[in-house]
Amino acid sequence: MNGELVFTVTGASAIAATPIGLADAGLKERQHLQEWVIAHPQVLGPSVKIVAFEFGSWTGYTGEKEKDRLDVLALDSDGHLIVVELKRDKAPDTVEMQALKYAALVSRFTRDDLDKVHARYLSKQTGTDVSVEQAAEELDAWATITEESLRLPSVVLMASDFPPTVTATVVFLHQQLGLDIRLLAFQAYQTANDVLVTVSQHYPPPGIEEFVLSPEVNEQQKAKSTKQNKQREISTVARLIAADVLSPDERLTFRAPSTDLQEQMADWLDAEPGRRHATWQDDAAAPLVWEADGKSYSPTGLARLILEEAAGKTSQVQGPLYWVNESVQSLVDLAASLPPAADVPIEVHTSKLSVALKPIWESFDTDLMHSASDISRQSRVKSIKYYRKKKLCDLLVHGDHLSVYIRGLSAAQHPIGHGVVVGGTPRYIHAQIKTHADIAPVLNLLKLVYDKQEA
Structure with a gap:
């Protein structure tokens, strides 16, 4: 006892x-x-x-x-x-x-051994034949x-x-x-x-x-902890991207886990606009765009930069814990609550279309899907995703327009305000479709990405 x-x-x-x-x-x-x-x-x-x-x-x-x-x-x-x-x-x-x-x-x-072992386990637990590929997807x-x-x-x-x-x-x-x-x-x-x-x-x-x-092993453990924090961050970001939890350009706020530390940093954070905030982008290596400088960072890299500048702290941190959405859920909280990524009925998105916008989306979807034989579509929680070898774009339905976030094109080459482009970063551009006339320019931009993937 x-x-x-x-x-x-x-x-x-x-x-x-x-x-x-x-x-x-x-x-x-x-x-x-x-x-x-x-x-x-x-x-x-x-x-x-x-x-x-x-x-x-x-x-x-x-x-x-x-x-x-x-x-x-x-x-x-x-x-x-x-x-x-x-x-x-x-x-x-x-x-x-x-x-x-x-x-x-x-x-x-x-990795093959692990996938096969888990497939046998799932098959036994569910009473159905679970393939090695399905088991691998669940582990990933x-x-x-x-x-x-x-x-x-x-x-x-x-x-x-x-x-x-x-x-x-x-x-x-x-x-x-x-x-x-x-x-x-x-x-x-x-x-x-x-x-x-x-x-x-x-x-x-x-x-x-x-x-x-012991002191020697303690140092080894600290080094191991640093590596584990990095692996943990990669896993968190990868799961959020796979499950389509955050929309492109969704705003996140920096929040230290300690109230005292957050208050200590308040003056520095408030001194310049944007220091508290970053926007999300679908980039596994650098998913945060800091509003203070417009540059892309990993959650840990940006958290450490802010902690060092605002409080003089240089210790290792688990960066995804420091970034929260409007519901005050951290990236870690969001990832921990996720089931394996899965498609949702496309009606989740199309039901939001207005009477005027529905035929515009139908024309865009039909034209894009028929523009090449190897283009595919997935309906996720936050958006409709279109792929070739890699992702081409995310499409979000709004009240009076469609937002299309096109991967692999830079806002520097396709300036904001030029035609259908309304926003962007060095890694993607944000285009809007409001009328049938906007479809062709957006498809032309997507063709640029398609051709890049073919090259």
């Missing part, structure tokens, strides 16, 4: 629950504990996705078939695998060695996965208690070797009416990891 006390409370009456083992409650390791973790992966950490369970289709370093099965294989939002070992009762003395063996084996996974919607990220799996050991030898080994692996390894302890309680189960992090103590690392 970890020392916690659990009570059933009715008004002023509190009855202490009795700690019991899972076996005493008639609960089993695979039929119950494993299913809880699969159904609620958040017990393993924030933003965790289950990839497979009871996996055993691998070959060891000697070439012999491994007999043991990994309980649960998961993936975090940074693209790192998580090896999970579950024990219903007190963990055996060798549990950490078993988990390390599995970590070594999964570290040899290629969850995280940016690279060969490098697959080489660094983390380990989670979960049991009701851990022998001192296991804890000592885990502390050594974490503090001295920098391995991302955690111990999660669960405890069952019998109340007057129900059986309750709690899960808590036994090691490392939550929130003080940096204080239990």
